[in-house]
Amino acid sequence: MSSARTANRAGVGAFIGSTIEWFDFYIYGTASALVFDKVFFPELDGALGTLVAFATFWVGFLARPIGGIVFGHIGDRLGRKKTLVITLLMMGVATTAIGLLPGYAQIGVWAPILLVCIRMVQGIGLGGEWGGSVLIASEHAPKGKSILYGAFAQQGSPVGNTLSTVCFLLISRLPEPDMLSWGWRIPFLASAALVVVGLFIRLRVTESPAMARLIESKRTAKLPVWEVVRSHPGLLALGIGACTIGLSATYFKSTFALAWATGDLGFAKTDFLTIILVANIAQIVVQPFGAVIATRMRSLSRAVTLMLLPEVVLLPLMFLLIATGNYWLAMAGVAVATVPHCLYYAAMAGILAGRFPAEVRYTGLSLCYQLCGTLLGGTTPVVGQFLLSASGSINVVIAYALFQVLLTLGCVLALLRRPDHDERSHEERSHDERENPGGERDRSTLDPAAGGVQLG
Numbered sequence: 001m002s003s004a005r006t007a008n009r010a011g012v013g014a015f016i017g018s019t020i021e022w023f024d025f026y027i028y029g030t031a032s033a034l035v036f037d038k039v040f041f042p043e044l045d046g047a048l049g050t051l052v053a054f055a056t057f058w059v060g061f062l063a064r065p066i067g068g069i070v071f072g073h074i075g076d077r078l079g080r081k082k083t084l085v086i087t088l089l090m091m092g093v094a095t096t097a098i099g100l101l102p103g104y105a106q107i108g109v110w111a112p113i114l115l116v117c118i119r120m121v122q123g124i125g126l127g128g129e130w131g132g133s134v135l136i137a138s139e140h141a142p143k144g145k146s147i148l149y150g151a152f153a154q155q156g157s158p159v160g161n162t163l164s165t166v167c168f169l170l171i172s173r174l175p176e177p178d179m180l181s182w183g184w185r186i187p188f189l190a191s192a193a194l195v196v197v198g199l200f201i202r203l204r205v206t207e208s209p210a211m212a213r214l215i216e217s218k219r220t221a222k223l224p225v226w227e228v229v230r231s232h233p234g235l236l237a238l239g240i241g242a243c244t245i246g247l248s249a250t251y252f253k254s255t256f257a258l259a260w261a262t263g264d265l266g267f268a269k270t271d272f273l274t275i276i277l278v279a280n281i282a283q284i285v286v287q288p289f290g291a292v293i294a295t296r297m298r299s300l301s302r303a304v305t306l307m308l309l310p311e312v313v314l315l316p317l318m319f320l321l322i323a324t325g326n327y328w329l330a331m332a333g334v335a336v337a338t339v340p341h342c343l344y345y346a347a348m349a350g351i352l353a354g355r356f357p358a359e360v361r362y363t364g365l366s367l368c369y370q371l372c373g374t375l376l377g378g379t380t381p382v383v384g385q386f387l388l389s390a391s392g393s394i395n396v397v398i399a400y401a402l403f404q405v406l407l408t409l410g411c412v413l414a415l416l417r418r419p420d421h422d423e424r425s426h427e428e429r430s431h432d433e434r435e436n437p438g439g440e441r442d443r444s445t446l447d448p449a450a451g452g453v454q455l456g
Helices: 003-034 036-040 046-077 080-100 110-138 146-171 176-183 185-202 209-216 224-231 233-242 244-263 269-286 288-296 300-308 311-323 327-355 358-377 380-391 394-415 421-435 440-446
Strands: none
Touching (some): 003 036, 003 146, 003 185, 003 244, 003 380, 046 080, 046 110, 046 358, 080 185, 146 269, 146 288, 176 185, 224 358, 233 244, 233 358, 233 394, 244 327, 244 358, 244 394, 269 288, 300 327
């Protein structure tokens, strides 16, 4: 198989797998904003019930660093491909289990307890998934196109979010008793079918060249998480900060704003879900251009600055337009504010991946993204709801959002001053291809089934 075809298959596999994983994760966020307070926390009224439902949403983010450590270790020791098969299965089983879970009316306090436990399994699965999806695509990429191919995995987030929103937009048209008793379960149960499709595609992707070379030369790290913490603490801290608005902007609009608009501002659920859907479609269309801009502009620092600076204006504008209560103004505000962070999100994965050496790349990349999710991204709905309830003003939430934009910009600019290990990896790969023009060694290395390196 040609290297171009292998790279394209890896990119498509990363996209399909990450779409399914993000669909599973996002349907929980939407359900927590719309129904979980009534199904699992009926004794808590109003804003308190929503706040507690958002807290269970955050539990998934709390578990994601565990997944990053566990599956980062497996991915850096045994290979990216095997790890991604395990995480996809774990996420699918957990999501289906939520769809089968009885509510508070049936089993009392056990319902929210089991919900939290299953949500943790979801978080662990996604914590191991994201880094592997990025790497299976970016490490197969031709030289100079790692950011572009890493964006295949990033595209799974808006597509998964869109599928989630469409599902809830359809079922929200049910009478409320039906919605609360069985309607909300449909997206969770549909995950079982999606996982079968994802496994079929993912099993056909070969191991990444960078990982195969590490295994062949026996240069894999013994304890990757320790190597990251010991040798790259500054890189880890900058990576966490650089992920911030790329993660939290989605939850500002699709989780916090959904609850705020439908709970306090009088928007109908179907109306605001439609607003989110339009923004998600805009993200799907616009996001790939972020990777193209980052790849083609001579200065990567200038590229990310141009992407992020408009968010300083557009994110506050989004909240102010939603606050008018006007459907069309709110739609315009949410859609336009989506553009800056989605452009940056496309480039973010490749930027991070290149900064870590290949032997600890899965763990380092996963820890940056998942710790950011735990500390900043996943807390967005909880902190936003708390600030709104405590102050009674959306301006405090706007100030918090601006802080996250500026934190992201400062950290990514500092990160770009660090060496790019991806270039060295491509040089090694080019050397191997010159030494083995027939490609026999490469094929056996990349695909254990061909009789080469046995991954684990």
